[in-house]
Amino acid sequence: MSGVESVVVDAFLHGLLSGGEQLVALAPGGVWADVAPEGTHGVVVLVVAEGGLTDTTPSIGTGRTLSQGTWTIKAVGDAEDTFLDLAQVAARIDALVQGASGGVDLPGVTGHVYGCDRAGDVHMRENGTPAYRHLGGSYRVTVR
Amino acid sequence: MIVFNHVNAAIREIETATSAMTESAARGTERRAVSLIRALPKSGRVYARPDAGRDRLGRFARVGSVVHVASAPGQAPAHDTGALERSIHARHEGEDRWVVAVDSPIGVYLERGTRHIAPRPYMRPAYDAAQLHSREQLARFARRLDTGRIEGAAGDLGGEL
Numbered sequence: 001m002s003g004v005e006s007v008v009v010d011a012f013l014h015g016l017l018s019g020g021e022q023l024v025a026l027a028p029g030g031v032w033a034d035v036a037p038e039g040t041h042g043v044v045v046l047v048v049a050e051g052g053l054t055d056t057t058p059s060i061g062t063g064r065t066l067s068q069g070t071w072t073i074k075a076v077g078d079a080e081d082t083f084l085d086l087a088q089v090a091a092r093i094d095a096l097v098q099g100a101s102g103g104v105d106l107p108g109v110t111g112h113v114y115g116c117d118r119a120g121d122v123h124m125r126e127n128g129t130p131a132y133r134h135l136g137g138s139y140r141v142t143v144r
Numbered sequence: 145m146i147v148f149n150h151v152n153a154a155i156r157e158i159e160t161a162t163s164a165m166t167e168s169a170a171r172g173t174e175r176r177a178v179s180l181i182r183a184l185p186k187s188g189r190v191y192a193r194p195d196a197g198r199d200r201l202g203r204f205a206r207v208g209s210v211v212h213v214a215s216a217p218g219q220a221p222a223h224d225t226g227a228l229e230r231s232i233h234a235r236h237e238g239e240d241r242w243v244v245a246v247d248s249p250i251g252v253y254l255e256r257g258t259r260h261i262a263p264r265p266y267m268r269p270a271y272d273a274a275q276l277h278s279r280e281q282l283a284r285f286a287r288r289l290d291t292g293r294i295e296g297a298a299g300d301l302g303g304e305l
Contacts, residue, residue, distance in 0.1 A: 051272055
């Protein structure tokens with residue numbers, strides 16, 4: 001398990017998704033980590049780390065070379081939204097994230113995301129009332 | 145002239161190794177997921193059990209825990225009744241195809257989260273650990289083939305995760 005690299009990925013993904021004008025228009029509920037706050041209305045985009053990072057290459061000196069982890073990025077609808085409603089949002093998420101790379105340089109958080117590769121899709125309907133739908137993908141993210 | 149006289153033996157070992165590693169990865173994922181759920185400490189909310197300490201007839205008979213310490217967001221789910229752990233199964237579906245399934249209806253919500261409940265991933269970390277273990281096994285197997293010790297090379301595989 002690595003330390004700050006996961007924060008680099010979180011910051012990178014939030015910047016990427018929040019900066020996508022089309023996505024912001026399609027998901028008026030906003031981009032959130034893990035859960036949508038109570039009272040949030042409309043389609044939301046949730047960014048969820050699926051577990052710890054794995055160091056994929058040997059360290060050089062004191063520095064880790066590359067780490068990988070999986071993040072779920074999904075559109076979650078409001079009560080009345082169908083999978084069809086969410087399809088456009090999920091497609092926009094994939095257009096932004098698949099193959100994305102770039103640096104993060106924030107106070108205390110510096111790093112580089114080398115790539116995001118879709119590892120599978122996420123298609124889920126909550127078994128409750130309301131039965132919120134989730135549509136998106138799991139992405140394998142390589143970071144240093 | 146170069147003569148490759150161990151090709152058939154190598155192919156047999158590779159086939160055996162593939163089979164052993166697939167099974168090992170599936171069973172390893174199952175075991176790891178269960179151990180993540182049972183691992184302590186968990187640091188989420190503490191719930192009092194309203195009916196803890198009573199048996200099935202409602203008689204007072206202190207059994208089990210009076211409180212349940214839930215998992216915090218990001219941690220694997222906390223052990224509760226054991227139903228979630230019991231519902232995790234590695235299943236052989238023919239040839240070299242294995243599936244690790246969680247039959248509990250709440251399993252997917254814990255792993256992926258819901259709109260208002262943060263995820264408690266336990267299958268992905270288990271799968272990642274099993275994958276890492278398989279990679280190490282594969283490297284060991286390849287080294288053994290590379291040094292010409294072909295017979296029985298696959299027998300070393302399939303160890304505990």
